[in-house]
Amino acid sequence: MKAKTTLKTPIKKYFSLKILLVFIFFSSLAFAQEEETWKEATIFEFTAPYEKIVISFDDEEFTFLVNEKTEFLRSKRKSIDKDKIFPGSTADISFVIENRKRVLTKIMVSAEEEEGNKFEGVFEVLEGDIAYVDGRKVMLTDKTSIKCKGGDGCNCSKGRSFLDLTELPVGSFLTVTGNQGANGIYMASKIEVCKNVYTNNDKLxxxxxxxxxxxSNMSRIKLVPENSFNPSYGLHEGNIKIGSVDYKLLDNIRIQGYINFVGNRVLPEYTKEESFSQEHDVYFRFYVIDNDVPNAMAFPNGMIFINTGLLKLMENEAQLATVLGHEIAHVTYEHGAKRFKATKFTESKIGKKGFGWMKKMLKKKVNVADDGILGAAFDKALEYTTPENIMNIFDKKKETQSDRVGLFYMHNSGYDIREAAKFWQIMVSNTKNEKFMNKITSSTWDMINSIEGELDGDLLNQLGKEGSDLLVTQILETVYTSHPLSVKRFGDINRLLAVTYEGVDFSQYQIGKEEFDKYIAEIRE
Incomplete structure (x- = not known):
């Protein structure tokens, strides 16, 4: 009996030890798999077969594994198909770490990414029963209410009704309420009308x-070659000074004319009428700046500039139309006027209040006090290098709107809008390239150092290396030179192609590679 007892004791100890080890193992596993959540991350890559997803968070990129247990949500209770999650979207993500790898458990796309049921835009054109407003397709129902919104600049009495869209002037601002169908068309339940008139705010x-x-350093070119486009208001050569920066216009009349030709083709028809230009003091003209920084910009008065650095990255005329359409939309949708009104600019305050939010953000990053010498240096540097009226930095919604409307302008003028997605893919690749970004940073430094006046070496020395680097980064932070913003643009375009333009026969639309190469080859040599 004693022998049997001594035999059982080690067996019990063995099983007890095994149970303990299993408990410790699963306890450690449960601890390792504790779910973590990141808010407002940006989706960089997510394509079939959807086995991994690349996310940007805290200015870093992370790869997550995706499996059959991963949840894909539009809201807390609404699921979404994988192929409806596009690069550039903002999302909250949850994950666990397994075997030193991040495994995605849940992704919830921001509700802002979803097309809303109320939006404001310009009444661009009426084709049969479909109106294009804000780059979206809109149709009336038997119960659609169409009434004047009233107020400053609407030029109609509040509550006045309209029978249908044929009674509305093209170019009017409409606020549309309705639901989007599977075919991408919004069935409007209510439309509020505000005619587009020239207000005192616009005049100011x-x-x-x-x-x-x-x-004053630009001269009108009188002798335009026969094979070059000559707009009625003339092409120019020489330099233009924007803020305190002198920009050299490309000394090539053929390319300047070609850019104007494409720009005028993309313009909506109502803006080409002389009455529109006279009534709104907006005269569209397009200029090429000889500068390696890939950028484009627009003034509210219709002056649109594109750098040779951006032209060199393009592959065809349709991609050029992508950029020009985007910039034209900033003007036609009066983004500058709305910002001007919203911030209550006056003649005495415009220089002081311009981009105040940007200055504050930069100062915070380098711990600069508003009332210190360094704070004053930041203010002066930003005022000299960031003109208040150039429309190349907007909030997310206005950039998305310009993408959407610019795509409609492309489509309406006969260009293959799929090239817009290809263009932004090019920008995503280049803005991720360290060598490329170092090159354009160097070009930006050259621009800053060329400024005469108060922005001299002493002021830049006051900023220090970290402050100066941030200044250059902020100047380059446009939709064309920022990697996150380029990804966002790419995502916006892909979403529009999948919904609004689904089923379009693109064989009838132009890409224009041969014509583009004929002109742009001259600046690539």
């Missing part, structure tokens, strides 16, 4: 715009 803005640039 145009006065301020005139102060933001000096065109």
């Amino acid at each position: 803005l145009m006065k301020e715009v005139a102060k933001s640039f000096d065109a």
Whole structure:
């Protein structure tokens, strides 16, 4: 009996030890798999077969594994198909770590990414029963209410009704309420009308715009070659001074004419009428700046600039139309005027209040006090290098709107809008390239150092290396030179192609590679 007892004791100890080890193992596993959540991350890559997803968070990129247990949500209770999650979307993500790898458990796309049921935009054109407003397709129902919104600049009495859209002037601002169908068309339940008129706010803005640039070093070209496009208001050569920066216009009349030709083709028809230009003090003209920084910009008065650095990255005319359409939309949708009104700019305050939010953000990053010498240096540097009236930095919604409307302008003028997605893919690749970004950073430094006046070496020395680097980064932070913003643009375009333009026969639309290469080859040599 004693022998049997001594035999059982080690067996019990063995099983007890095994149970303990199993408990410890699963306890450690449970601890390792504790779910973590990141808010407002940006989706960089997510394509079939959807086995991994690349996320940007805290200015870093992370790869997550995706499996059959991963939840894909539009809201807390609404699921979404994988192929409806596009690069550039903002999302909250949850994950666990397994075997030193991040495994995605849940992704919830921001509700802002979803097309809303109320939006404001310009009434661009009416084709049969479909109106294009804000780059979206809109149809009426038997119960659709169409009434004047009233208020400053609407030029109609509040509550006045309209029978249908044929009674509305093209170019009017409409606020549409309705639901989007599977075919991408919004069935409007209510439309509020505000006719597009020239207000006192617009007049004040145009006065301020005139102060933001000096065109005295630009000369009108009188002898335009027969094979070059010659807009009625003339092409120019020489330099234009924007803020305190002198920009050299490309000394090539053929390319300047070609860019104007494409720009005028993309313009919506109503803006080409002389009455529109006279009534709104907006005259569209397009200029090429000889600068390696890939950028484009627009003034509220219709002056649109594109750098040779951006042209060199493009592959065809349709991609050029992508950029020009985006910039034209900033003007036609009066983004500058709305910002001007919202911030309550006056003649005495426009220079002081311009981009105040940006200055504050930069100062915070380098711990700079507003009332210190360094704070004053930041203010002066930003005022000299970031003109208040150039429309190349907007909030997310206005950039998305310009993408959407610019795509419609492309489509309406006969260009293959799929090239817009390809263009933004090019920008995503280049803005991720360290060598490329170092090159354009160097070009930006050259621009800053060329400024005469108060922005001299002493002021830049006051900023220090960290402050100066941030200044250059902020100047380059446009939709064309920022990697996160380029990804966002790419995502926006892909979403539009999948919904609004689904089923379009693109064989009828133009890419224009041969014509584009014929002109742009001259600046690539």
